[in-house]
Amino acid sequence: MTDTGIGAPVRRREDYRFLTGKGTYTDDINRPHQTHAYILRSPHAHAEIKGIKTDKAKKAPGVVAIFTGADMAADGVGGLPCGWLVHSKDGSPMVEPPHPPLVPDRVRHVGDQVAVVIAESLDQAREAAESIEVDYKPLPAIINTAQAAKSGSPQVWDQAKSNTCYDWHIGDKAATDAAFAGAAHVTKLDLINNRLVANAIEPRAAIGDYDTGTGHYTLYTTSQNPHVIRLLMGAFVLKLPEHKLRVVAPDVGGGFGSKIYHYAEEAIVTWASKKIGRPIKWTADRSEAFMSDAQGRDHVTHCELAMDKDGKFLGLRASTTANLGAYLSTFSTCVPTYLHGTLLAGVYTTPAIYCEVRAVFTNTVPVDAYRGAGRPEATYLLERIVDKAADEMKIDPAELRRKNFIPKDAFPYQTPVALQYDTGNYQATLDQALKMSDYAGFKARREEAKKRGMLRGIGIASYIEACGIAPSNVAGALGARAGLYEAAQVRVHPTGSISVFTGSHSHGQGHETSFAQVVSDRLGVPIENIDIVHGDTAKVLFGMGTYGSRSIAVGGTAIMKALDKVIAKGKKIAAHMLEAAEADIEFKDGKFQVAGTDKSKAFGEVAFAAYVPHHYPLDKVEPGMDETAFYDPLNFTFPSGTYVCEVEIDPDTGITRIVNFVAADDFGKIINPMIVEGQVHGGLVQGIGQALLESCIYDDKSGQLLTGSYTDYCMPRADDVPSFKVETSKEATPCTHNPLGVKGCGEAGAIGAPPAVINAIVDALSERGVTHIEMPATPERVWRAIHGTVARAAE
Amino acid sequence: MPSTVKMTVNGKSVSGQVEGRTLLVQFLRETLSLTGTHVGCDTSQCGACVVHVDGRSVKSCTMLAVQAEGAAVATIEGLAPAGGDLHPMQAAFREHHGLQCGFCTPGMVMSAVDLAKRNKSPSEQEVREWLEGNICRCTGYHNIVKAVMAGARAMATGKGGDDD
Numbered sequence: 001m002t003d004t005g006i007g008a009p010v011r012r013r014e015d016y017r018f019l020t021g022k023g024t025y026t027d028d029i030n031r032p033h034q035t036h037a038y039i040l041r042s043p044h045a046h047a048e049i050k051g052i053k054t055d056k057a058k059k060a061p062g063v064v065a066i067f068t069g070a071d072m073a074a075d076g077v078g079g080l081p082c083g084w085l086v087h088s089k090d091g092s093p094m095v096e097p098p099h100p101p102l103v104p105d106r107v108r109h110v111g112d113q114v115a116v117v118i119a120e121s122l123d124q125a126r127e128a129a130e131s132i133e134v135d136y137k138p139l140p141a142i143i144n145t146a147q148a149a150k151s152g153s154p155q156v157w158d159q160a161k162s163n164t165c166y167d168w169h170i171g172d173k174a175a176t177d178a179a180f181a182g183a184a185h186v187t188k189l190d191l192i193n194n195r196l197v198a199n200a201i202e203p204r205a206a207i208g209d210y211d212t213g214t215g216h217y218t219l220y221t222t223s224q225n226p227h228v229i230r231l232l233m234g235a236f237v238l239k240l241p242e243h244k245l246r247v248v249a250p251d252v253g254g255g256f257g258s259k260i261y262h263y264a265e266e267a268i269v270t271w272a273s274k275k276i277g278r279p280i281k282w283t284a285d286r287s288e289a290f291m292s293d294a295q296g297r298d299h300v301t302h303c304e305l306a307m308d309k310d311g312k313f314l315g316l317r318a319s320t321t322a323n324l325g326a327y328l329s330t331f332s333t334c335v336p337t338y339l340h341g342t343l344l345a346g347v348y349t350t351p352a353i354y355c356e357v358r359a360v361f362t363n364t365v366p367v368d369a370y371r372g373a374g375r376p377e378a379t380y381l382l383e384r385i386v387d388k389a390a391d392e393m394k395i396d397p398a399e400l401r402r403k404n405f406i407p408k409d410a411f412p413y414q415t416p417v418a419l420q421y422d423t424g425n426y427q428a429t430l431d432q433a434l435k436m437s438d439y440a441g442f443k444a445r446r447e448e449a450k451k452r453g454m455l456r457g458i459g460i461a462s463y464i465e466a467c468g469i470a471p472s473n474v475a476g477a478l479g480a481r482a483g484l485y486e487a488a489q490v491r492v493h494p495t496g497s498i499s500v501f502t503g504s505h506s507h508g509q510g511h512e513t514s515f516a517q518v519v520s521d522r523l524g525v526p527i528e529n530i531d532i533v534h535g536d537t538a539k540v541l542f543g544m545g546t547y548g549s550r551s552i553a554v555g556g557t558a559i560m561k562a563l564d565k566v567i568a569k570g571k572k573i574a575a576h577m578l579e580a581a582e583a584d585i586e587f588k589d590g591k592f593q594v595a596g597t598d599k600s601k602a603f604g605e606v607a608f609a610a611y612v613p614h615h616y617p618l619d620k621v622e623p624g625m626d627e628t629a630f631y632d633p634l635n636f637t638f639p640s641g642t643y644v645c646e647v648e649i650d651p652d653t654g655i656t657r658i659v660n661f662v663a664a665d666d667f668g669k670i671i672n673p674m675i676v677e678g679q680v681h682g683g684l685v686q687g688i689g690q691a692l693l694e695s696c697i698y699d700d701k702s703g704q705l706l707t708g709s710y711t712d713y714c715m716p717r718a719d720d721v722p723s724f725k726v727e728t729s730k731e732a733t734p735c736t737h738n739p740l741g742v743k744g745c746g747e748a749g750a751i752g753a754p755p756a757v758i759n760a761i762v763d764a765l766s767e768r769g770v771t772h773i774e775m776p777a778t779p780e781r782v783w784r785a786i787h788g789t790v791a792r793a794a795e
Numbered sequence: 796m797p798s799t800v801k802m803t804v805n806g807k808s809v810s811g812q813v814e815g816r817t818l819l820v821q822f823l824r825e826t827l828s829l830t831g832t833h834v835g836c837d838t839s840q841c842g843a844c845v846v847h848v849d850g851r852s853v854k855s856c857t858m859l860a861v862q863a864e865g866a867a868v869a870t871i872e873g874l875a876p877a878g879g880d881l882h883p884m885q886a887a888f889r890e891h892h893g894l895q896c897g898f899c900t901p902g903m904v905m906s907a908v909d910l911a912k913r914n915k916s917p918s919e920q921e922v923r924e925w926l927e928g929n930i931c932r933c934t935g936y937h938n939i940v941k942a943v944m945a946g947a948r949a950m951a952t953g954k955g956g957d958d959d
Binding site: 014015017018019020022027198199200201203251252253254286507508509510674675709710715717718719721724749 | 816830831832836837838840870871874875881885889890892894895896897898901904919923924926927929931932933934935936937938940941
């Protein structure tokens, strides 16, 4: 290991610009003659648009243009596509309603886009929008997830009977029913996975810039995957060929999933910039973000776990209703299905599993992947019911888990729900986390807390996730409408410095550092001589972007493949330079060496020869050193681990304080431990936020968004959360199917933390007869649980 | 009606035309092109826009530009001394990985510098309470807290310059 190679805690190379205010986020960009857009949004959850009058607004000061859905339709603009086709149990395809960028006839959630006002300044655009008269005929709205499919509920889409998008299932129902029939004990649990808002601190923004001279369009946007936006917007919405459309995602201020999707505003500003012949900037304010960024989670689930008399799991069944909101966001449909149902084996040997998921439309903001995406819902379900089972069976929760873990010698392990885990060691991270948390000493701490009048509880969660998304052939067979490989290009310059172009996108993950470490390690080149380039379709050959903890596992491997090609070419050149056979050249420590001799050429010398090919095998090798690779993963990767949370609850106030939180994760091989720990910290607080603080709430009748700002939606703040003890597994199991052995680490914290926290709270309250509490476990909910008053439903 | 506002920003005299409703953050970002100060919300909650006004940390979305008439304003761009070195608080954020996407970072750093001036050796709890008005979605605060404690110590031992 060099001090900048794989495994070193290299300080981040991107930090200088961020710390000195020199980052370039989309809203920091201004184009010559730029105008400003304001989107007029629906104030109703559900209403028919009887008419839109824009005459008065068009005459307002500074207004350049106003467009509605009718204008876009007249230009043949298409709808925002959904990227994953799910089929129902009966084989029928999901209901896929239209998703126009500007809605012409019927609004379906508060915040739905109705018109765009373009003016010289944002203030002028906003003021003019107030003069637009929209004649709405309000319609009854359906908000509640559990109620949406019931008869008599208002219908969001005429073509979606019972508001159902699909009614999907996975697993062997008969085998599972048989397992339950033979069970000694069945644990049952109803739970809700609360709706969340991703809330990247940088609000979404987009600048459309049409070049009237060349006919090229440029879109600057806050995206996790600019090539995907180019593909979706170009092919489906605006029907523009790729070579005429450049998408730039510059510095992006956090994503967490919410910036994966192709959004209406991107299409609107790109399309309208040609209409008016000037650039157009749109930046969401936070209130807009709350009603237009795709939201997360929102599952209502009933689940059952069958066990033999010793607590060995025999079968699991789960029935979930998943709220997709009013429209199908880009990857919404795969989240409750292939990212959720397939994870229900967890880390256990449960032989029979059956899961059914009904996805419903409601008059709410669309729901899509949010950090973890489906896997937090699966983990919460499993780790809650395992804890409840432990309580009912009077078995220690750690012991019950251990009893049912997939043994470390059982890999590769085929689960009954499609996935094949390549490697893992769940006992190791459980043992490590129990030690880190002094699990054995908990009883004494509980007794001590009791003397102070406090209720103390401890909770365990052992998670697994499927990351490194995804093998394209598998995803395609399951309904994906895109490939999920990654692309890379390694351009060695004449003097040996290197530009690496990656289709992965960094919006906080530190790729400019960790990817450079991979290159530095492989080529023996100082990290200062390596640049990582991303986020611009005009520079990067192609890419599928960053989500699903895929960047290092898929994007990093694509870079490794391109590096292999660079080295292979270098060997040919070096062989000529050293007058040796190519087969005798080995590349090590930045040098091409004739094996067994001291004859060598440095990497830089070979690079120079490639560009100044005076003494060069021109008959066999092209000049230059610039190699590309596409890598499609052979399988998902399977990070896993165990988290232990310890809480103290004040029974008088219901306030929960996390007194200790430990995480032991198996991410396979680690490139930069400092960055990995930081990713875990961030995920943990998002998970703790879900468990204790956050919930996106709509008024059940009017459909108004009640948590539409940071004053209403409870974001975790510094004084809400503790410091953490985070370690990676001392017996880590490297991924077996990528050359780096990496698994990904971005989502783990958000997946494992919610059940660990809730299990701890339920443990603390168990002496008061509490067996479950819904998230977020606010002081009010906890107080009511203690004092026997059921919390208001549908909060 | 637009009016002229004058102030000192990062040690330089500046002036510009603003409307009565123009926020200080708009003046900094749009008139002066100092885009290091960010806007993350519209309810004065997130703290991405924190700058120093006459030496005190202020949410620049909560103050009108005209209210800063004659004031000395310091933004993230003015924090590092000339020559390219980082201010000790910036250096501590880098050393302790106190930032990820970087969007909340300018406000965090400016808030932290104000804390460190008032409290040379803040405890973890004091840092957490001080940062209650700065939201970060990436880091989980763990490393920010470490960075602020280390940055305050570095400033106290004389490595910190006077940024205002």
